[in-house]
Amino acid sequence: MENQDIRKELIVSAIENGTVIDHIPAGVVFRVMRILNLEAAKTQVTVGFNLESRKYGKKGIIKVSNKFFENKEINKIALVAPTATLIVIKDYKVTEKRQVALPDEIFGLVKCVNPNCITNHQQVPTRFSVINKEDLKLQCYYCEKITAKNNIDII
Amino acid sequence: MKNRSLVSITDYTKEEYIRILDLAEEFEKQPTQKILEDFVVATLFFEPSTRTRLSFESAASRLGAKVIGFSDASNSSVSKGESLKDTILTVSNYSDIIVMRHPREGSARFASEVSGVPIINAGDGGNQHPTQCLLDLYSIRKTQGKLDGLNVAFVGDLKYGRTVHSNVMAMCNFDTTFHLVSPIELKLPSYVKMHIKNSNLQYHQYTDLSEVMKVADIIYMTRIQKERFSDPIEYEKVKNAYILTANMLEGCKENMRVLHPLPRVNEITEDVDSTPQAYYFQQALNGVYVRQALLATILGVK
Numbered sequence: 001m002e003n004q005d006i007r008k009e010l011i012v013s014a015i016e017n018g019t020v021i022d023h024i025p026a027g028v029v030f031r032v033m034r035i036l037n038l039e040a041a042k043t044q045v046t047v048g049f050n051l052e053s054r055k056y057g058k059k060g061i062i063k064v065s066n067k068f069f070e071n072k073e074i075n076k077i078a079l080v081a082p083t084a085t086l087i088v089i090k091d092y093k094v095t096e097k098r099q100v101a102l103p104d105e106i107f108g109l110v111k112c113v114n115p116n117c118i119t120n121h122q123q124v125p126t127r128f129s130v131i132n133k134e135d136l137k138l139q140c141y142y143c144e145k146i147t148a149k150n151n152i153d154i155i
Numbered sequence: 156m157k158n159r160s161l162v163s164i165t166d167y168t169k170e171e172y173i174r175i176l177d178l179a180e181e182f183e184k185q186p187t188q189k190i191l192e193d194f195v196v197a198t199l200f201f202e203p204s205t206r207t208r209l210s211f212e213s214a215a216s217r218l219g220a221k222v223i224g225f226s227d228a229s230n231s232s233v234s235k236g237e238s239l240k241d242t243i244l245t246v247s248n249y250s251d252i253i254v255m256r257h258p259r260e261g262s263a264r265f266a267s268e269v270s271g272v273p274i275i276n277a278g279d280g281g282n283q284h285p286t287q288c289l290l291d292l293y294s295i296r297k298t299q300g301k302l303d304g305l306n307v308a309f310v311g312d313l314k315y316g317r318t319v320h321s322n323v324m325a326m327c328n329f330d331t332t333f334h335l336v337s338p339i340e341l342k343l344p345s346y347v348k349m350h351i352k353n354s355n356l357q358y359h360q361y362t363d364l365s366e367v368m369k370v371a372d373i374i375y376m377t378r379i380q381k382e383r384f385s386d387p388i389e390y391e392k393v394k395n396a397y398i399l400t401a402n403m404l405e406g407c408k409e410n411m412r413v414l415h416p417l418p419r420v421n422e423i424t425e426d427v428d429s430t431p432q433a434y435y436f437q438q439a440l441n442g443v444y445v446r447q448a449l450l451a452t453i454l455g456v457k
């Protein structure tokens with residue numbers, strides 16, 4: 001089923017080489033683009049919104065030509081799009097397909113929820129350890145307070 | 156431990172706590188030892204805390220070190236808008252170790268990353284105050300002769316009191332039974348209780364202070380602040396329930412000791428001061444020995 005799905009979409013706007021990020025929850029496509037800095041991309045980027053997905057209802061999809069992400073880079077999107085699937089395409093063929101996974105540490109990207117944290121007052125880039133991946137909880141390396149899923153504010 | 160910053164109580168292992176406590180005991184026997192004459196200790200107090208600063212400066216002076224620094228950010232370059240990073244970089248040129256207190260949480264960890272010399276955190280907002288924790292461990296060991304097998308009661312604001320959180324975490328390294336006495340609104344946070352469970356230790360929760368009086372080896376009192384209550388009526392209801400008076404001590408273990416991080420307001424009445432159980436003033440004095448031990452260890456002379 002899944003594979004048929006992919007093939008269908010690849011037919012619509014197939015890419016020869018590159019990365020497809022599928023099953024992005026509706027509403028966070030722009031945030032994913034911002035996290036991956038795709039607004040500044042030089043290669044061709046195709047974005048789809050509100051596509052029907054049997055599994056997830058409405059979903060988004062991003063296709064980036066001639067770009068292969070490092071795990072460290074792509075895993076950051078798990079913060080906002082935990083259901084996202086990463087599909088690597090080489091010569092029109094799917095060579096890798098996997099779920100994104102949260103890294104153990106997150107540098108920058110997220111604001112510390114603690115208003116009295118040093119990172120919110122001086123030029124200190126944020127840094128967190130991911131202490132719970134299922135029920136997303138990030139512990140600030142500096143103030144040691146926990147930023148939970150519902151408080152996550154992407155910088 | 157030489158040249159290593161002390162930011163959080165969890166930076167040290169159980170063996171390292173013991174090493175500091177043993178060394179502090181040496182300094183208690185012989186407080187004046189001119190072993191740091193070649194060293195400069197900087198005390199940077201971005202917010203005033205006279206008690207802690209004097210304790211550190213006394214510790215440094217007894218070891219013969221020179222002390223530089225400021226006691227209040229308002230009369231330093233910080234008030235002109237200098238960043239913490241710049242202040243730390245500058246001062247680390249002039250000193251061998253920096254003791255700092257700062258109102259922002261995480262400031263000491265950040266300073267330890269940019270500083271060329273080790274940092275001792277003397278309090279970063281509501282986050283950590285590891286030297287207080289070590290002096291409490293010292294006081295517990297000194298009065299009980301051991302750290303294992305004790306019944307330790309924490310009383311008052313267990314929710315917001317960072318001292319309580321650090322002490323519970325540290326005592327989880329030993330075979331401790333915790334007795335947690337607080338109003339319902341100010342119970343110990345679940346992540347700290349989880350830490351107790353994960354250490355295979357037990358805790359009991361109470362709202363009535365008299366219930367722990369017979370079983371406790373240590374009663375650690377803390378202050379309940381009015382501003383912690385969203386409803387002032389709730390505060391009025393509980394404020395007198397967590398005050399320790401001399402006649403409440405009847406029936407307590409002979410060797411039980413009352414600790415308090417000071418300053419107290421009214422949570423221990425003055426009639427307790429003259430009982431054998433009162434230990435909070437000696438506890439503060441122990442801070443000097445523990446800080447001597449830390450300075451000497453981190454500077455690598457002991």
Ligand SMILES: [Zn+2]
Pocket residue numbers: 112113114117118119140141142143144145261
């Ligand atoms: Zn923080």
